Amino acid sequence: MGDQRSVTGRTSQVLRDYRLKPKKSLGQNFLTDSRVLDKMVRAADIDKETGVLEVGPGIGSLTERLANVAGKVVAVEIDKRLIPILENTFASYDHVQIVCGDILALDVPKVLKEHLSSCKRTTVVANLPYYITSAVIMKLLELNWSFYRLVLMMQKEVAERVLAKPGSKDYGVLSVAVQYYATPEKVARVPAHVFVPRPHVDSAVLSLTPHKTSPAFVANRELFFVVVKSSFKERRKTLANNLNAHLFTDWNKSQVNEWLNRVGIDPRRRAETLSLAEFARISNALSDSCLI
The missing domain is CATH 1.10.8.100 (rRNA adenine dimethylase, C-terminal domain)
Incomplete structure (x- = not known):
């Protein structure tokens, strides 16, 4: 398991060394809680036959944990400033590939085929920026790709909508859409104070397990x-x-x-x-x- 002080210290050190300030426009909040990172990795149920698509690796705290247990990791990062940090950090990891790109604009199946097609199964792990959470979830679920599991960190309010059942105030389009494709489960609540910088809201980690067959037949x-x-x-x-x-x-x-x-x-x-x-x-x- 990771050491809490080492994760927090590494994050602060990297930000200082590279003179980096998190970009509000990209919704950047770097997670510093090792316990949450470990819970995400456990929930993803990864082994050496698993290929992992990580969305938003940031400075690589979660990526490192994924690399230690997965067969292959491809990490997609939109912020060009972070690419040299990630490439330096994982230079000795032959099974980790860093891709610079916007997950919403990226040809994800092409990336998966290029880097993870040899893996027995594919899992997604992501710390999603609040402003594109729903769009990323739906893009991944709608892909013609058989993901084994998706472990996603998101704003607590969005997580509540994903998990909501009929009759509740949070139940809506996102609830129906996600539950059409997958079974969502709550993995962890993540308080705002474990991020740098601290966001205004708490987060949650959800595990989405895609259905082998949909719970309801839909003709169109x-x-x-x-x-x-x-x-x-x-x-x-x-x-x-x-x-x-x-x-x-x-x-x-x-x-x-x-x-x-x-x-x-x-x-x-x-x-x-x-x-x-x-x-x-x-x-x-x-x-x-x-x-x-």
Whole structure:
């Protein structure tokens, strides 16, 4: 296990040596708690046959731990200032590859094929910047790549939305979208004071295990997500009102009510009460009827 003082000291030392100031524009907050780093590595369930895609390695504190247990590591860092630090730190690690790039713009399958295709399985480990968390999660989950697991650090409020169940105030589009692709579990709560600089909010680490088969059959995935997004457009409105305003725009309200009743969904319900299977029922009925 890592030593708490060594992680904190190394972070401070590197920032001083390279005269680095974390960039607010990139949401940079460097984790200094060795216990959280160890929990992330354990949750990722890595062995020498595992290839790891790390997003946002920063100055390499987590990367070092991953390199010690994984068969291969490819670390994607957007900040060009940090690339020399990472390259120097891992110069003697033949199985660690540093890639400079924006994960949202990067051809991730190409990177994975180039660096990790020989590995038996692939795991993602990431400390995600708050401002792009949802976009990165969905990009990774939507890739045509069979990830074994994704262990992701994110803002606590986003984690609560990912974990939320129907009927809760946090349940929304992100909850349904992530749970369509994977089973989320909480690994750790991460207080703000273990970062440099200290963010304004606490974080959490989640483990996402992709489904081998989806918990609900969806005939048309694109249509399914259109239904979900339309249903949550205005949270305080009923399902019928949202679908009438944002999907069935050529119908009147009574037509929408009648159609939902035929599908077996009470039109007076709000989107936050519907399960993934019920959203699938609506989108599949639409797909079968060719109404949209």
